[in-house]
Amino acid sequence: MCMNSQEATCLKFKHKERQHMRYVRIGLLLLIGCISTLCQAQKPPQWDAATIKFHLEKLGVLGRVLYLAAHPDDENTMLIAYLSKGKMYETAYLSCTRGDGGQNLIGSEQGSELGLIRTEELLGARSIDGGRQFFTTANDFGFSKSATETLKFWGHDKVLANVVWVIRKFQPDIIITRFPEDARAGHGHHWTSAILAHEAFKAAADPNEFKQQLQYVKPWQAKRLLWNTFNFGHANTTRPDQFHIATGGYNALLGQSYGEIAAASRSMHKSQGFGVAPYMGKRVEYFKTIEGAAPKNSLLDGVETNWGRIAGGEKIAELIQQANEQFKPAVPASSVQTLIKIYTAIKALPDSHWKNVKMAEAKQLIFACLGLFADATTNEAVLAEGTTNTIQIRAINRANIPVELKSLQLANQSIAINQILKTGEDYTKNVPLRVPNDAPITQPYWLKQPHPPGYYSVSGPDSLQLISRPMNPPAYTANLQLQIAGTDLSLNLPVSYRHTDAVKGELYQPLVIAPPVTINIEDPVVVCSQEQPVKIIRTEIKAFKDQQSGSLHLQVPDQFEVRQNDLPFELAKAGDSRDLVYTVQLKPGLTNSVSLDAKFTATVEGKSYNRGIKVIEHSHIPTITLFPEASARLVGLDIKTTGKNIAYIEGAGDLVPQALEQLGYQITPITSAAISSQQLAKFDAIITGIRAYNINPLLHALQSKLLDYVKAGGVLVTQYNKNGRMVTDQLGPYPFTVTGDRVTEEDAP
Structure with a gap:
């Protein structure tokens, strides 16, 4: 094959090759900084009086809606904002994929790394429009022309089980799809998402379908399945006779129209260049009924969306009404006693899905009305397995209501405290945390195992509980046992890295658990040819634990050889790094092109480590850290260039x-x-x-x-x-x- 200045020859690499990325040399950056303005999203939320009033009113609403489509950006943010912020229904978006197969407007990340960025963008969008976020294990493998092809890649039963799991776990009253079940959807992924929604609508209610799920959840029958018809691009699928609702109203409590909320939410999709101006006028959404009785007055016709749907809920409804009527914006703490009565009444109900949801809401309102602030933080961004660090617990009660911190639990430690939190006074306690030698490293659960192009492989004893989650649970959580006005309550605090930036001020980011050493390759793809058979591979080995000494081995495919292998390294302190250089050579006689992996393994005290570290930082999302396999793609080409x-x-x-x-x-x-x-x-x-x-x-x-x-x-x-x-x-x-x-x-x- 020849390349010259008069010919343009396209080299087409397979899907897997396209995902190889150049790793960034991170030095000590991970330990000392975070450029993300949304790292503060990890900070414990502090509600103002308007937010408290909004959630007080939402405490009386018991309606749920699941919106379902294929990709990040497919969701109708106007409708989600209206349902969540206007109707106060618990509203969720199920995106079949994480958008891994798209293009990236803001950086060079592709494949699963782009999927991580878009996952965080979706979480940012939901934090604005008030929705929740779910996923399946389907991978966005690129554009597809049909549902048949898409289901072949995704695995029909596998992804259907995921959708059924979300429905059974979330228990929506209605399900809404963005796309139709045919070619009008355009993209094969769009088309497939609607097919899966229809199948899962029925399968979720069938106790004979996906029986292994029933040890955790029960069959669930939603009231109806609707298609949110559209008029965009070259297609108008709306009709005057379709059920429709107005969604472009203004929420005085929030000080925004739903169009403004929707625009801010949609503008979080920055990797796709989807920044939009707010639509502030009237807006009508249209719906076609696919299953169930067609609505006549509201989307949730036939569904009780108040406490009347729960046996014994009338008393709770009265208490919630009382709390709303008596709420004092200048003195939110005056509502605490009533909220404790509400919490106690909900706790006394028989076990049910809504009981758990509303207990959590009432508890959050109690903390918010107290102005209670608490966090659990470390002064290190990264902890390695086998190391010990100090976790600082902070708490402050800003109301004149008795609050006692009775005890805390952290990583199998139970510590009695019995400390009254005096009004307006900071309480701090330092707790040692030892990271076990076998602690799992911080790796997105869907990226822990190799996977085919169409779906992520998630297995293990906790796999079912992980599937549908946007991200991993926190590495560590501190559980505080409190007594407030004589009532026992618990508060879970994810352990975060907290630090102060000279420009941005106080910042939080997720705590990362790392292996003792990582191996980063400067050029993850190395091309050799008969003209240039010898190439250099530069690596950086970095310590996240003191006293890391050993050797680094490079295993190459049979078509290549390494001139000098098993290079020694000695790293005295955590944060130290060393560059190691390897010379590889393509063996003579290549007749066909080859593209194979070369793998690095560091050996320290008899233990092997084979992970690099990748830090993804963009200003609109939290810092993302992952540990990809330390490998380079060695390509041998029979090629001449002019x-x-x-x-x-x-x-x-x-x-x-x-x-x-x-x-x-x-x-x-x-x-x-x-x-x-x-x-x-x-x-x-x-x-x-x-x-x-x-x-x-x-x-x-x-x-x-x-x-x-x-x-x-x-x-x-x-x-x-x-x-x-x-x-x-x-x-x-x-x-x-x-x-x-x-x-x-x-x-x-």
């Missing part, structure tokens, strides 16, 4: 320049429109990055020069762009437009 100098214009984030450098090209970034035509002429080719015409304003001024370069015989390669918000309309030497039509067929000859 032409050496390539200019690159940056796009939204990709690794193409690094890949071209691996092939031996010299890459020059173009960063100014002032570059002359004579300077452009020296390049054998010019390449624009992914989505460059969507996000790089440089191209508006540079495009005419690029077209002159092409006219003079130069090669201009333009990568993927979306068909909206382009910086120029003149993409080529002849008129054409970029459409949103999908033509991908990966199995074509």
